[in-house]
Amino acid sequence: MERANTASAFLRRLHPWLGRAVHTRWSLRRSFYQREMDALLMALQTHDGHLSPDLKLRLEGLLGRLYREWFPRTWRKDPTYAEVIADFRWWLGVAERWSEPMPRPPRPRRVREPLANQPKRLLRMLALPLDCTERRFITAWRRFLKRNHPDVNPDQTPDERRRFAEAVALWRR
Secondary structure (H helix, E strand, O other): OEEEEHHHHHHHHHHHHHHHOOOOOOOOOOOHHHHHHHHHHHHHHHOOOOOHHHHHHHHHHHHHHHHHHOOOOOOOOOOOOHHHHHHHHHHHHHHHHOOOOOOOOOOOOOOOEEEOOOHHHHHHHOOOOOOOOOHHHHHHHHHHHHOOOOOOOOOOHHHHHHHHHHHHHHHHO
8 A cells, every 4th residue: 555545545535434343442542533534634645656755664653553453453463564455454344345335125025815706786785896806895795695585585575585696697707
């Protein structure tokens, strides 16, 4: 990370996480790291090519100290600067994936039931709306048959028998 634009891009990516990923055992306050990172970003804006040796040393010092605070002691015993950068990039990749909002599960599509393909007069006899579904029609039709079938009700009046015969004649199978 010798170029100023690479270093500033990395620091801008790391900066928002300083306020979120604070451990209780840090030896320095996060405000120290935030101020130092802000100062480094300001200094890097004036450089457009390679970093000066003092700025490079300051950047390596900040990242090395932050690395010792951020990662556990058992992570790496004596990391090189390249390993420090690689570990931070790995951690940032994981943290950025975790912080993305979870995709909403797709809403189940309501499948419209087919409408009953029956004559309007039959629907009116069963006291059903004209836009009733097939399932609702079958339920009402079976109830009508149980209540009005001549074999179940032998003492029906001729008017009730005529009404039942008319309904059966209108019924579309």
